[in-house]
Amino acid sequence: MKNDAITSRDVDFAKWYTxxxxxxxxxxxxxxxxxIAIEPNGYAIWEKIQxxxxxxxxxxxxxxxxxxxxxxxxxxxxxxxxxxxxxxxLIWATEVGDKKFDERLAIRSTSETLFCDYYKKHVxxxxxxxxxxxxxxxxxxxxxxxxxxxRSREFLWQEGHTVHATEExxxxxxxxxxxxYKWFNHEILAIPSITGIKTEKxxxxxxxxxxxxxxxxxxxxxxxxxxxxxxxxxxxxxxxxKFTNKENKExxxxxxxxxxxxxxxxxxxxxxxxxxxLVLPPRIAPKPVVIIPIGESEEVxxxxxxxxxxxxxxxxxxxxxxxxxxxxxxxxxxxxxGIPVRIEIGKRDLENNTITIARRDTREKITVDxxxxxxxxxxxxLETIQSDMYNRALEKRESLTFEAHNLEDMExxxxxxxxxxxxxxxxxxxxxxxxxxxxxCKSRCIVDEEKIDDKCVCCGKEAKHHVIWGIxx
Amino acid sequence: MKNDAITSRDVDFAKWYTxxxxxxxxxxxxxxxxxIAIEPNGYAIWEKIQxxxxxxxxxxxxxxxxxxxxxxxxxxxxxxxxxxxxxxxLIWATEVGDKKFDERLAIRSTSETLFCDYYKKHVxxxxxxxxxxxxxxxxxxxxxxxxxxxRSREFLWQEGHTVHATEExxxxxxxxxxxxYKWFNHEILAIPSITGIKTEKxxxxxxxxxxxxxxxxxxxxxxxxxxxxxxxxxxxxxxxxKFTNKENKExxxxxxxxxxxxxxxxxxxxxxxxxxxLVLPPRIAPKPVVIIPIGESEEVxxxxxxxxxxxxxxxxxxxxxxxxxxxxxxxxxxxxxGIPVRIEIGKRDLENNTITIARRDTREKITVDxxxxxxxxxxxxLETIQSDMYNRALEKRESLTFEAHNLEDMExxxxxxxxxxxxxxxxxxxxxxxxxxxxxCKSRCIVDEEKIDDKCVCCGKEAKHHVIWGIxx
Numbered sequence: 001m002k003n004d005a006i007t008s009r010d011v012d013f014a015k016w017y018t019x020x021x022x023x024x025x026x027x028x029x030x031x032x033x034x035x036i037a038i039e040p041n042g043y044a045i046w047e048k049i050q051x052x053x054x055x056x057x058x059x060x061x062x063x064x065x066x067x068x069x070x071x072x073x074x075x076x077x078x079x080x081x082x083x084x085x086x087x088x089x090l091i092w093a094t095e096v097g098d099k100k101f102d103e104r105l106a107i108r109s110t111s112e113t114l115f116c117d118y119y120k121k122h123v124x125x126x127x128x129x130x131x132x133x134x135x136x137x138x139x140x141x142x143x144x145x146x147x148x149x150x151r152s153r154e155f156l157w158q159e160g161h162t163v164h165a166t167e168e169x170x171x172x173x174x175x176x177x178x179x180x181y182k183w184f185n186h187e188i189l190a191i192p193s194i195t196g197i198k199t200e201k202x203x204x205x206x207x208x209x210x211x212x213x214x215x216x217x218x219x220x221x222x223x224x225x226x227x228x229x230x231x232x233x234x235x236x237x238x239x240x241x242k243f244t245n246k247e248n249k250e251x252x253x254x255x256x257x258x259x260x261x262x263x264x265x266x267x268x269x270x271x272x273x274x275x276x277x278l279v280l281p282p283r284i285a286p287k288p289v290v291i292i293p294i295g296e297s298e299e300v301x302x303x304x305x306x307x308x309x310x311x312x313x314x315x316x317x318x319x320x321x322x323x324x325x326x327x328x329x330x331x332x333x334x335x336x337x338g339i340p341v342r343i344e345i346g347k348r349d350l351e352n353n354t355i356t357i358a359r360r361d362t363r364e365k366i367t368v369d370x371x372x373x374x375x376x377x378x379x380x381x382l383e384t385i386q387s388d389m390y391n392r393a394l395e396k397r398e399s400l401t402f403e404a405h406n407l408e409d410m411e412x413x414x415x416x417x418x419x420x421x422x423x424x425x426x427x428x429x430x431x432x433x434x435x436x437x438x439x440x441c442k443s444r445c446i447v448d449e450e451k452i453d454d455k456c457v458c459c460g461k462e463a464k465h466h467v468i469w470g471i472x473x
Numbered sequence: 474m475k476n477d478a479i480t481s482r483d484v485d486f487a488k489w490y491t492x493x494x495x496x497x498x499x500x501x502x503x504x505x506x507x508x509i510a511i512e513p514n515g516y517a518i519w520e521k522i523q524x525x526x527x528x529x530x531x532x533x534x535x536x537x538x539x540x541x542x543x544x545x546x547x548x549x550x551x552x553x554x555x556x557x558x559x560x561x562x563l564i565w566a567t568e569v570g571d572k573k574f575d576e577r578l579a580i581r582s583t584s585e586t587l588f589c590d591y592y593k594k595h596v597x598x599x600x601x602x603x604x605x606x607x608x609x610x611x612x613x614x615x616x617x618x619x620x621x622x623x624r625s626r627e628f629l630w631q632e633g634h635t636v637h638a639t640e641e642x643x644x645x646x647x648x649x650x651x652x653x654y655k656w657f658n659h660e661i662l663a664i665p666s667i668t669g670i671k672t673e674k675x676x677x678x679x680x681x682x683x684x685x686x687x688x689x690x691x692x693x694x695x696x697x698x699x700x701x702x703x704x705x706x707x708x709x710x711x712x713x714x715k716f717t718n719k720e721n722k723e724x725x726x727x728x729x730x731x732x733x734x735x736x737x738x739x740x741x742x743x744x745x746x747x748x749x750x751l752v753l754p755p756r757i758a759p760k761p762v763v764i765i766p767i768g769e770s771e772e773v774x775x776x777x778x779x780x781x782x783x784x785x786x787x788x789x790x791x792x793x794x795x796x797x798x799x800x801x802x803x804x805x806x807x808x809x810x811g812i813p814v815r816i817e818i819g820k821r822d823l824e825n826n827t828i829t830i831a832r833r834d835t836r837e838k839i840t841v842d843x844x845x846x847x848x849x850x851x852x853x854x855l856e857t858i859q860s861d862m863y864n865r866a867l868e869k870r871e872s873l874t875f876e877a878h879n880l881e882d883m884e885x886x887x888x889x890x891x892x893x894x895x896x897x898x899x900x901x902x903x904x905x906x907x908x909x910x911x912x913x914c915k916s917r918c919i920v921d922e923e924k925i926d927d928k929c930v931c932c933g934k935e936a937k938h939h940v941i942w943g944i945x946x
Contacts, residue, residue, distance in 0.1 A: 031548050031590050032578070035541035040606065043537045064516050068508035068627055069542075069611060070564075075504050091543075092568040093580060096615040097561040105505075107566060107580075117504050133513070138542060138611070142569040154541055 003336055008275050013219045018148065020269055023336050024278040027148040034146040034153035038262070041337060042149075044286035045265055046156060050136060052188055052284075053158065053260065056180055062132040062160065067114040069137070070105035076113050079238040085205030086110070089141040091153075107140045112206075112231075112257060115161035116239030123253055125244045129165040130173070134158055149266035150223075150473055157261035163241060163253040167232070170254035174230040177258040178211040181226035189264065190281040190390040191215050191271050192397050193225060194420065194468060196445030201429050208232040213260075214444045214468070217270035220400045220418035222444050222470035225267050228258035266473075271393050272361075278338030279361050281389050282382040288340045289318040289378060294327045295347035303355075304345050307374050314375045316382070335360060340385050341378060345370075361385050361392075405453050406460075407435075410469070414439045418471045422449075424463030426456035434458050435469065444468045476809055481748050486692045491621065493742055496809050497751040500621040507619040507626035511735070514810060515622075517759035518738055519629060523609060525661055525757075526631065526733065529653055535605040535633065540587040542610070543578040549586050552711040558678030559583070562614040564626075580613045585679070585704075585730060588634035589712030596726055598717045602638040603646075607631055622739035623696075623946055630734035636726040638718060640705065643727035647703040650731040651684040654699035662737065663754040663863040664688050664744050665870050666698060667893065667941060669918030674902050681705040687917045687941070690743035693873045693891035695917050695943035698740050701731035739946075744866050745834075751811030752834055754862050755855040761813045762791040762851060767800045768820035776828075777818050780847050787848045789855070808833060813858050814851060834858050834865075878926050879933075880908075883942070887912045891944045895922075897936030899929035907931050908942065917941045 005023045007015040021027050026042030038046065054064070070093055077083060086109050093105040108114075119131060136158050143151050160177060164170040178195055185193040193215045203210035204227065213226035233252040236242070241253045272279040282288045289311055293304045304320050311318040321330045327344070334342045344356040350370060358365045359381065368377065400419030404410040413421055418439070425431060425443070435441050435458055446465045456463050478496045480488040494500050499515030511519065527537070543566055550556060559582050566578040581587075592604060609631050616624050633650060637643040651668055658666040666688045676683035677700065686699035706725040709715070714726045745752040755761045762784055766777045777793050784791040794803045800817070807815045817829040823843060831838045832854065841850065873892030877883040886894055891912070898904060898916065908914050908931055919938045929936050 028591075028594070030541055030587065032541040032543055032545060032587075035543065037541070037587075037591055038539040040536035040538055043539050046539075047537065063513035064520065065513055066511040066516050066519075066629065068503055068505040068510070069613075070505055070508065070627070072505060088570040090570060091566050091578075093564050094567045095565040095577070097563060104568070105564075114503065114505075114510075118501075118510055121501070140542075154543070156539065 003276055003332065006275055006277060006336075009218065016275070017270060020273045020277055021148045024338060026265065026269075026278070029148075034143060036148050036152055038156070042265060045268070045280070045284060046262055048284050048286050049264055050158075053180070053184060054136070056184070057134050057158075057160070060132075060176065060180070062134045062162075065118075065133045065135055066137070067111055067118060067135060069108045071108060071113055073104045073106060075117060076106050079113065079116075079206060079235060081206040081234075082110075082112060086141070089143065091140050091142055108137070109139055109141050111135060111137075111159055111161065112235055113239070115257075116235050116241055116255070119163050119236075119241045119253065120239055123163060123241055123243050126165045126246055129243060129253065130162055130169065132160075132162045132173075134160040149262055149269070152262075155262050157259050160256070160258040162256045163236065164256070165243065165245060165251075165253070167254050170256050171230055174211060174228050174256045174258070177256070178213065178226070178228040181213045181228070181258075181260055184260075185213060185215065185225065185267075186390070188281070188283045189268055189271075190283075190386055190393055191225075191267055192390060192394040194445070194447065196447040196468065198227075198445055199429075199432060199443045199467070201432050202443055204229045206231065206234060208234070212445050214420075214470075215267045215271060216397045216400055216420055216470075217267070217473070218396060219270070220471075222420070222472045223263070223267050223270070224444075224472065225263055226258075226260040229256060231255040231257065272389060273338065276363070277336030279389070280338040280340055282340040282386045285338070285340050287317040287319050288382055289316055289343065290334045290339045290341075291318060291320045291343045291345060292327060292330045292334070293320065293322060293345050297347040297350070299350055300345050300347055303350070303370065307343060307345075310375050311378060314379070316375070316378060331358075335363075341381055343378075357381070359385060361389055403452055404457050404469075407438075407458060410435065410441070410457060411438050414441055414471070420444070421469040422452060423457035423467060423469055424451055424453045424455065425465045425467045426459055426461045427464040428456070428459065428461075431456055431458035439471055441469050441471055444470050444472070476749055476805065479748055479750060479809075482691065489748070490743060493746045493751055494621045497811060499738065499742075499751070502621075507616060509621050509625055511629070515738060518741070518753070518757060519735055521757050521759050522737055523631070526653070526657060527609070529657070530607050530631075530633070533605075533649065533653070535607045535635075538606045538608055539610070540584055540591060540608060542581045544581060544586055546577045546579060548590060549579050552586065552589075552679060552708060554679040554707075555583075555585060559614070562616065564613050564615055581610070582612055582614050584608060584610075584632055584634065585708055586712070588730075589708050589714055589728070592636050592709075592714045592726065593712055596636060596714055596716050599638045599719055602716060602726065603635055603642065605633075605635045605646075607633040622735055622742070625735075628735050630732050633729070633731040635729045636709070636714060637729070638716065638724075638726070640727050643729050644703055647682075647684060647701050647729045647731070650729070651686065651699070651701040654686045654701070654731075654733055657733075658686060658688065658698065658740075659863070661754070661756045662741055662744075663756075663859055663866060664698075664740055665863065665867040667918070667920065669920040669941065671700075671918055672902075672905060672916045672940070674905050675916055677702045679704065679707060681707070685918050687893075687943075688740045688744060689870045689873055689893055689943075690740070690946070691869060692743070693944075695893070695945045696736070696740050696743070697917075697945065698737055699731075699733040702729060704728040704730065745862060746811070749836065750809030752862070753811040753813055755813045755859045758811070758813050760790045760792050761855055762789055762816065763807045763812045763814075764791060764793045764816045764818060765800060765803045765807070766793065766795060766818050770820040770823070772823055773818050773820055776823070776843065780816060780818075783848050784851060787852070789848070789851060804831075808836075814854055816851075830854070832858060834862055876925055877930050877942075880911075880931060883908065883914070883930060884911050887914055887944070893917070894942040895925060896930035896940060896942055897924055897926040897928065898938045898940040899932055899934045900937040901929070901932065901934075904929055904931035912944055914942050914944055917943050917945070
């Protein structure tokens with residue numbers, strides 16, 4: 001049954017997206033311009049994202065810390081390159097009660113400044129290194145156009161900030177954390193993202209280099225979803241983060257940062273959801289199984305509870321919808337909320353010794369013997385759904401992956417259907433600027449793949465890099 | 474071995490407190506005035522607090538949500554009583570880049586305003602009720618004097634905000650959540666807190682009534698550590714949160730809020746820590762057991778790893794300190810960090826088939842057979858430490874609990890040693906004001922205990938309430 005509250009994805013993708021966000025009760029607009037309320041259904045996904053990523057960070061030796069939200073202007077001004085990038089979007093606190101502050105306080109848009117200021121105080125010797133710190137928090141960027149999860153004036157993220165005694169170790173960390181993001185997208189979110197290096201033009205302000213995780217949405221638009229930056233000694237010089245190395249000489253520390261945001265929820269929606277609502281990959285679903293009892297009957301209740309207990313005791317989070325809504329309403333609600341597996345236990349079915357199991361991703365209904373080994377059946381099904389969702393997303397990505405050998409190719413592709421466009425590049429920013437004139441297409445990342453041409457897609461000069469291009473959110 | 478970095482608790486309690494915070498690396502000052510960095514050791518305790526409380530909240534049907542940090546001035550102004558309480562401490566954001574906002578934005582000091590604005594939009598019928606929402610976030614109050622964890626311009630907390638269809642249900646929730654806080658302090662933090670009702674003068678701005686959880690510190694000073702408020706319909710009238718009740722009539726919703734903050738970490742320190750550093754109750758210790766191998770030996774390493782694996786697989790979080798510091802340094806570090814149980818595995822001891830187990834709370838060292846059932850031994854010991862710590866804190870509280878029957882008693886007690894002072898009260902605010910003149914002593918809460926006198930401790934008129942008084946942080 002088509003959900004009336006949701007515009008068709010193929011009719012109006014932007015409207016479809018916000019319809020899904022609202023219908024699945026993931027987030028809502030608030031009286032605060034450009035800021036959303038992340039509602040319980042949406043926040044539960046973020047909690048799941050946090051718990052899985054946090055566990056992985058800790059396995060790799062990272063610990064969490066909490067630094068202030070408000071950053072004094074003078075401190076912030078120390079690293080010029082960073083500010084120029086962020087200045088127009090920075091929100092400033094200037095008053096308490098009715099009194100003006102002596103100095104404006106920037107509301108955190110990113111925390112390089114405070115981490116460096118902290119490390120300056122706490123790093124003395126190579127024995128203090130590495131420091132592998134991460135922070136889960138809220139950050140602010142005053143965006144003009146906002147959309148739930150995708151671009152919001154306030155959003156949630158994690159920001160890793162690490163300092164190391166050697167360049168080699170810091171660069172290793174930069175790549176390692178990108179591998180974590182890629183693993184997370186592939187294995188947990190069922191999103192076949194691509195990783196590569198940002199061009200000079202597109203890298204993070206002040207970084208030596210930026211590695212990025214790029215997802216392709218159902219409509220062929222690209223989404224940057226996780227970045228890892230290597231800063232070399234630039235920030236530690238600006239903020240005076242020095243240590244005595246093994247040779248007893250003073251040296252500036254090597255610095256990395258890496259972050260992933262609530263934007264990941266936008267990616268889940270735009271890769272997997274459909275006209276019926278959200279579709280959650282099982283591994284990120286806060287509760288991947290719902291049981292819906294149909295008809296009043298002791299047997300129905302008994303089996304519902306038995307299944308629930310068995311599934312939960314095997315770590316498959318399951319809930320029974322025993323509200324007084326109609327079964328049809330409950331099916332629709334489970335569907336719009338994207339619950340991967342729905343178990344329908346009906347009085348009549350039980351007379352035939354059967355139950356019905358519905359997959360959210362394919363909307364298939366399967367009749368199953370009521371004496372099935374429910375734990376094995378459901379856990380196998382969840383694994384199947386997870387890998388099917390990944391494979392469908394990969395097929396979609398491949399169907400929207402193109403090659404361009406000249407500007408004409410590029411224009412033709414972008415005028416038909418955006419996607420990941422592979423094309424060679426000379427390394428000249430002027431060519432990036434020229435390509436951007438075509439519908440705002442930008443370099444997404446430089447990938448470590450075989451060349452597909454000898455010359456630059458734009459100027460025709462000798463090509464240096466294999467680049468993926470696309471239109472971005 | 475006495476820690477030189479820590480002033481003795483009996484010499485200078487205030488200095489001792491900040492020394493412990495620094496020596497145990499719980500928090501540090503930052504370049505942001507009045508705001509601290511919660512360092513990894515401190516933040517890990519907060520994560521543990523969060524995980525235990527969040528689990529309990531969810532078991533009771535609550536879900537998490539995330540609302541904006543910035544609150545438009547007009548919206549904030551709707552509930553006058555609330556603002557008058559908070560106005561002088563409110564920080565305002567007024568600019569983005571170099572442009573002034575049309576309207577100032579208050580930086581969240583509490584979120585009644587935004588929750589009510591959200592509920593206004595999402596509550597229509599009694600079928601939408603109750604809404605049992607909670608938020609984990611950062612909040613801001615521009616305090617003049619600040620101290621780590623105790624009073625900080627930015628702090629972390631959880632704020633529960635619930636709306637209900639009936640007064641009865643809302644009041645039940647208010648009491649239930651106070652029971653959760655009390656359970657948490659008694660069972661997890663080993664702090665024998667007292668709960669009771671705040672007087673009109675001391676209740677939360679705008680609340681019908683406030684229940685509070687009051688801890689007594691080692692020095693006899695009181696700490697408010699968790700409050701639960703019942704607001705009746707006052708806020709829902711101000712913010713227009715209405716619903717259609719079962720009789721199909723429009724009614725304003727009944728509203729409660731409840732919160733607990735990073736201040737709980739201050740309570741842990743000031744109840745349990747000593748001159749050697751932090752002492753963590755086992756149930757709140759992120760890693761309650763450390764294993765310290767002494768001397769290079771295959772047998773030492775083998776047994777260390779064997780113990781660690783066994784303990785971890787029984788959910789007793791354990792780590793091996795295999796850094797290249799000296800054993801003495803490692804002992805001191807485990808001690809200052811408050812790790813409840815330290816297992817020392819030495820080459821020489823093993824020759825005698827023994828190991829050494831040290832309790833942090835009593836600093837007792839026990840020689841144990843190396844073939845001990847380590848899981849049973851350690852888990853029993855952790856339980857013993859937990860209950861011993863509670864009992865010691867209870868004894869301390871009782872030794873600092875007094876009775877006053879007149880102002881002279883009150884003065885004598887407060888001039889000798891502050892504590893929980895039981896005394897009867899007529900209910901008149903003038904008497905509270907008069908008592909406050911004695912070293913700032915305030916009513917902590919009205920308790921449901923037998924009367925100890927017929928007349929008010931201050932004016933001698935007929936007594937209405939049994940009140941606990943004290944000096945507060």
